[in-house]
Amino acid sequence: MTRKSFLWLGLWLCCLTAGVKAQQLERISPGQEWPDNKGEHINAHGGGLLFDEGKYYWYGENRPARGFTTEVGVEVYSSTDLMNWTDEGVALAVSEEAGSPIERGCIMERPKVVRNPKTGKYVMLFHLELKGQGYAAARVGFAESDSPTGPFRFIRSLRPNAGVWPADFSRKDIREAKALKEEDYKEWWTPTWREAVTKGLLLARDVPGGQMSRDMTVFVDDDGKAYHIYSAEENLTLNLAELTDDYLDYTGKYVRIAPGGQNEAPTIFKRDGTYWLITSGCTGWAPNEARMFKAESLWGPWEQLPSPFVGKDADKSFHTQGTYIFKVEGTDDGYVFMADRWNPRSLKNSRHVWLPLEFKADGTPVLRWVDSWSPREQFD
Ligand code: DGJ
Numbered sequence: 001m002t003r004k005s006f007l008w009l010g011l012w013l014c015c016l017t018a019g020v021k022a023q024q025l026e027r028i029s030p031g032q033e034w035p036d037n038k039g040e041h042i043n044a045h046g047g048g049l050l051f052d053e054g055k056y057y058w059y060g061e062n063r064p065a066r067g068f069t070t071e072v073g074v075e076v077y078s079s080t081d082l083m084n085w086t087d088e089g090v091a092l093a094v095s096e097e098a099g100s101p102i103e104r105g106c107i108m109e110r111p112k113v114v115r116n117p118k119t120g121k122y123v124m125l126f127h128l129e130l131k132g133q134g135y136a137a138a139r140v141g142f143a144e145s146d147s148p149t150g151p152f153r154f155i156r157s158l159r160p161n162a163g164v165w166p167a168d169f170s171r172k173d174i175r176e177a178k179a180l181k182e183e184d185y186k187e188w189w190t191p192t193w194r195e196a197v198t199k200g201l202l203l204a205r206d207v208p209g210g211q212m213s214r215d216m217t218v219f220v221d222d223d224g225k226a227y228h229i230y231s232a233e234e235n236l237t238l239n240l241a242e243l244t245d246d247y248l249d250y251t252g253k254y255v256r257i258a259p260g261g262q263n264e265a266p267t268i269f270k271r272d273g274t275y276w277l278i279t280s281g282c283t284g285w286a287p288n289e290a291r292m293f294k295a296e297s298l299w300g301p302w303e304q305l306p307s308p309f310v311g312k313d314a315d316k317s318f319h320t321q322g323t324y325i326f327k328v329e330g331t332d333d334g335y336v337f338m339a340d341r342w343n344p345r346s347l348k349n350s351r352h353v354w355l356p357l358e359f360k361a362d363g364t365p366v367l368r369w370v371d372s373w374s375p376r377e378q379f380d
Pocket residue numbers: 046109110215264265283284285321
């Protein structure tokens with residue numbers, strides 16, 4: 001081969017690779033690899049979406065190919081069409097400082113970012129586990145940035161609502177809950193233990209130091225008030241807690257949802273005045289049957305309904321676990337359910353499953369499997 005033809009071959013190979021990388025996606029293919037602008041599978045797991053100034057931002061856990069701890073931080077991608085995503089880099093980086101709550105080797109999960117209309121800041125809440133402590137710390141982390149792509153500044157981590165009882169607990173409820181002692185309920189899953197949990201056995205234990213906070217999401221209502229929804233009480237009970245106007249703290253008003261019901265992976269949306277909450281059960285990285293709740297007020301009562309998943313493998317939620325629900329900008333009724341198909345052997349390679357929500361005549365959401373779909377065609 002002459003030098004000239006060798007150079008031509010090199011150029012052709014370069015173009016071919018660049019062409020593959022720059023290929024525009026025309027459809028969303030749930031469960032398949034989802035290449036970003038560089039051709040890399042999107043590394044934003046347990047994620048959430050923000051729409052801001054004409055662009056979508058997808059935040060999620062940057063996970064290593066092997067292992068379960070956070071080595072990089074929270075990654076952010078941007079897109080204008082929900083299919084083609086540009087890697088904007090690390091929005092919130094782990095700290096290299098020994099002893100920092102977000103020290104490399106901690107666990108950061110399920111980050112959600114919202115823009116605060118009053119301060120103009122982008123606020124991130126995420127589930128934080130401290131380095132070397134497994135899932136024992138059960139804290140929420142707060143971070144803030146002037147730009148949607150970061151860098152986010154870590155503010156603090158805590159267990160929510162220390163010293164505060166739920167809004168719907170009467171004095172009598174508090175007295176009764178305080179009287180419950182863990183040593184009297186050594187055996188879990190018995191009817192008496194379940195009743196004690198419902199009445200506040202673990203809630204009361206955690207009131208002094210704040211409630212445990214693991215799987216979580218953030219919801220901003222039409223009036224701009226934001227709420228943190230998280231798995232508390234050893235993942236047995238969901239809490240819905242109101243955030244302060246700057247979204248950086250709690251007002252102290254919170255309620256428990258499905259006490260003792262063991263819900264994780266909360267996702268929530270509001271449609272025609274009704275709030276819908278889709279959650280999972282607690283089986284680690286393994287999929288299980290989703291649950292659904294509805295309410296006319298965030299403060300409840302929350303009514304439990306059957307899983308919204310229908311068809312083959314609905315009892316395993318199509319081998320996924322939800323992470324967020326968002327409304328597509330410019331549509332009247334286009335809602336998308338974001339989920340993870342976890343791969344614990346390589347969390348980085350866990351697949352994303354995004355499905356359009358359908359609705360029954362009475363408004364009940366339905367999730368049906370589709371091999372591929374286009375947001376444009378679906379919601380036009
Ligand atoms: C299920 C949760 O939903 C995930 O976010 C993660 O915390 C795993 N459990 C860990 O086992």
